[in-house]
Amino acid sequence: MLRPLANHDSVAIERVATGASDDGAGKSEQGQFFYEFNLDDVVPPDHLVRKIDAMLDLGWVHEELALLFAHRSAIDRSELMIRMLIVGYVFAIRSERMICREVQVNLAYRWYCRLGIEDRIPDHSAFSRARHERFRESNVLRRVFERVVAICIAAGLVGGEAFSIDASLIKADVDKHKRAPGDQPIDWPKAEEASHAVREYLASLDAARSEDDGGDGPSSGESDGGRGGKPPKAVSLTDPQAAWVARKCMDPFFAYDANYLIDNKLGIIVDAEGTRANRIDEIAVTEIMIERVERRFGLAPERLAGDTAYGAAKLLKWLWDRGIAPHVPVWDKSKQTDGRFTKEDFVFDRDRNVYICPAGAALTHSGIVDQGRILPYRASKNDCSICTLKSQCTTAVARKVSRDIDEDVRDQVRALANTEAFQVSRRERKKVEVRFAHMKRIHRLDRLRLRGLSGAKDEVLLTATAQNLRRLAKLIWRPPQPIVGMPVA
Template identity: 25%
Template sequence: MLKKQDMSKRNQIGFYSLEDLVPQEHLLRDIDKYVDFSFIYQLVEDKYDQSNGRPSLDPVMLIKLPLIQYLYGIKSMRQTIKEVEVNMAYRWFLGLDIQDSVPHFSTFGKNYSRRFKGTDIFEQIFYGILAQCIEAHLVDTSEIFIDGTHIKAHANNKKYESKEITEDTLFYVKSLQKEVEIDREKQLKKPLKRKEKSEINTKVKKISKNDADSGWFHKGEHKQVFAYTTQVACDKNGWVLGYTTHPGNQHDSRTFISIYNKLKSHFTLNKLVMDAGYKTPGIAHLLFQDNLTPIFPYKRPMTKKGFFKKYDYVYDEYYDQYICPNMKTLTYTTTNRDGYREYKSNPHDCMTCSLINKCTQSKDKRKQVQRHLWEDDMERCEDIRHSIGMKSIYNNRKQTIERLFGTAKEFHRLRYTNLIGKEKMHMKIGLTFACLNIKKLAKILKLRDLEGSIFLSIFNYLPKLIIGYKKDNPITLNE
């Protein structure tokens, strides 16, 4: 039978409690019950004038506004306020009554520029939430997964200017220079001349006119955009342990040191699991110096197709030379500024060699192989990779760090941003990953309570069950 909805119910008047309008199974109820936001008052206390002025908006409610935005993947703060106006669960979570006026959408932005800009308040909020996860004994830092992902910036790809920019020095440059000097001295080579200011590495890069803090990111031939990159670390259970924010044109091997220093200051490290982008001599040397176990995958040699790979040239440690596939030797010539020892073949051997077309295309018919001063650390990484159980640990990246990125981009709007500037971007990334930890913490603690209540109910019911069984079936001494 066809039924038509009675639209006159819209005008009915009733008495309702806001508590009754929010479903008992709502996620925000679980978050409100199991996550403590009171630590925020202490963090922002010095940002408010305690003696003068009218009463401010509750700081916890102010922080909960962007948390709702990133938790539910709402496009902007303006849209978030519109959602709060009509969503009873959002009002309940913020502590607003049905008749209370909702803050203007510019309120958070003004508080950010006046109170929070230039501070690490949002990073402290992230670590305050993480501390509650640690207190619940949910975090396991025996295996830490590190990876980076790109986030499209709020910038027009066609509005840019090209500028010559000095590249930042790598974190291991000073220690590498010392080892280069020591090695050249051992080989009776003259010390290298120091670079003049005019010789410092510079590159011409695209600078966005909309967002100068972003970087020109290109992946393949098709994907070329202005973007940010974030380095993220998580444990084996998928809890986010730290994050950093950088322009999109910086490589993972350059940005690694910032996330690594943060992890060292907060946790005791053991195993670090990273992809091939981090597999460099500098990173491997640093981790072994700190007595850590790096777990890297196989990295394909960057060699032209049809030519011998570097592993086809065998290093003879005793004589400090390489042996080519035709059993000829490549002897040491020098140690360059980048920390590579150079080994070169005898041109007379190469000119008569039948394998030269697979070996080199140099005009002087001479093959050169380079070996880094920290190549032993790279070989040690390979030994770890072939150890029992390391492959299965590396494969857990799919369930941990990669799943985090997928969830954050698909459900929490981290695929792109409408914020401009590295500082605001850092805030968004921190609150988004705080939301992931919050959501997970509330769900797990709720399950703990449910399991405990079920266990207690069974435990209380068990004596009655046993007594009833004894009455119906008397137990003999033999039993």
């Protein structure tokens, strides 16, 4: 276990220089000293580590991990490594090797980690073992994050009425040239010879295969992530779970998503999750995070702000059914960009279950549901052939309009866009963008250091924890006040 530092625990440091005298003369010039001081005295009272230490108790880490892994002697250093990781992510020390070096030489970091001058620092390789063997199995990093969120709630920093959701791309730690086409089989190495990231990827394929068809055979190596959908354009041979991302005005790269759910009151991150960089995962993790926040903290927002990526009908319906007003622009792929009539120019007659076109003709439902969600409505060829407005409507033989099975919810969400509350949410949503800017600029998480989806999850969670701790320290920490009647040094 960590040795607590007593208030008056003095330590001595000897700095030796060749040729020092024995009679004390010329000590300042020759640099031979014994320094005796209290480590607690050298850490300034307003140092960030003092604020964090006063707010976050980590004494539970050793006890709970000991219950789960009683046969492992390394549990004794788990709290120390959690403290060192907090130091690393709060102060943007991106390498575990550098974290060890900085804790070795920085007295404030030693103080926070409950280390005396004579105590040895764990080797950087111990972090990798702890991460794979203990931290992920016990989910301890998420539990640390949630304890910080609970402190924010108790301090009154979380309103709970309005949330915002967004995702930000983070480059994966790979060479983008070491890739293979996503539509071709890949000869992956055997599990015992593969890296952790490759083993994790192959395991995810096998798990998805078992869920999809009940098969118990090994994965064939298909590179669609086991989703059964369209394969990606490219797969990284170093970190196969990283997604190949192409954006306008930038070169393609491999990346993961950092997903943040924030409370709009003061921008506290109430949940965070690393995922593959695609829209499907962004939508799915939104539901997961909202449910988790309600389960963990009893927070059920009245409204959720997000950009168009969260405007899919399925998610809007899920939010609406839970009593959450989606302050999100509706995602509509049917909009015309060539000046022709858009879907909004067609009026839906609910009683007759038809759309009425600008010329007054009816578009009827054919009874076919595309992809289980889309209802196509088609005009008559005869009506379109004699229509004087056809040149403004379509180049096809007949016009078609699609309607989602949850179009009623989409219409209700569209109506929300005209409310004052929607405009307030739109302004407040910028707070999540600020959190991402801090994540990349202050905490330097513009590129991941760990590989694999589990590595992305760890780094996103630790960074969100560090951001909340900084926010806590800024908003609620106050320096200790002298006792009335006592002399002030």
